[in-house]
Amino acid sequence: MALKLYIVNDFFTNKRSSDITMFMKKILISACLLGEPVRYDGVSKPLVHPLIDELNERGRLVPFCPEVAGGLPTPRPPAEISGGDGRQVIGQAARVMTREADVSRAFVLGARAALDLALEQGITIALLKERSPSCGSSFIYDGSFSGTRIKGMGVTTALLRENGILVFSENDISCLEKRIKR
Numbered sequence: 001m002a003l004k005l006y007i008v009n010d011f012f013t014n015k016r017s018s019d020i021t022m023f024m025k026k027i028l029i030s031a032c033l034l035g036e037p038v039r040y041d042g043v044s045k046p047l048v049h050p051l052i053d054e055l056n057e058r059g060r061l062v063p064f065c066p067e068v069a070g071g072l073p074t075p076r077p078p079a080e081i082s083g084g085d086g087r088q089v090i091g092q093a094a095r096v097m098t099r100e101a102d103v104s105r106a107f108v109l110g111a112r113a114a115l116d117l118a119l120e121q122g123i124t125i126a127l128l129k130e131r132s133p134s135c136g137s138s139f140i141y142d143g144s145f146s147g148t149r150i151k152g153m154g155v156t157t158a159l160l161r162e163n164g165i166l167v168f169s170e171n172d173i174s175c176l177e178k179r180i181k182r
C-alpha cells in the first residue's frame, strides 16, 4: 500500500522516473543481518528495524555473505586486515589474515561474487555489517586481534564502492531510509 502512495506522490511532484525505480530496486544486505548464521562464530546478527521488515516483506532484500561465497566454512577462524583496509587488499598491498593463515584470496573472491550479483540484479545500494573485514564500511579491526578498531572498510565494501555502489552500515539505517524514500 505504501508503495502505491510513493508513486502517487511522485506523479504530483514530477520526480524523475529514476526516483521511482529507487523505491523498487533491490538492496544487497549482509546475510548475517537478515538472520542467517553465517558469521565466523556460526551465529547471525539480525538487524531489528521496521525498515528491514518493510523491505523484506516487499522482497527487496538480497542476502549475501561474501566470506561464505569466497569458499570459507562456517564457523571459521576470525580474520582481520593487516597493513591497510579493503582498498589495499584489492590492490594487493595488504592481506586478510587469520592468526594462522593468509585468507586474502577467499575474501577477494567473495567480494567479486558480491559485485557480480549486484551488477546482475541492477543493485546500486548495499546495507552491510559494520566492522567486518569483508562488510565493514567505516570501521574495521586493526589486524592485531586485540579488539582495536580503526577507520577503514572491508574488502567487499571497497570493491562495491569502487564500482559506484552505495554502502551503508546498520548504524546508518536512517541515512539509508532517507536515500530510498526521499
Ligand code: SF4
Binding pocket: 029, 030, 031, 032, 033, 038, 039, 040, 064, 065, 066, 067, 068, 129, 132, 134, 135
Ligand atoms: S562476511 Fe559479511 S555477511 Fe558474512 S558473516 Fe561477515 S559480516 Fe556477515
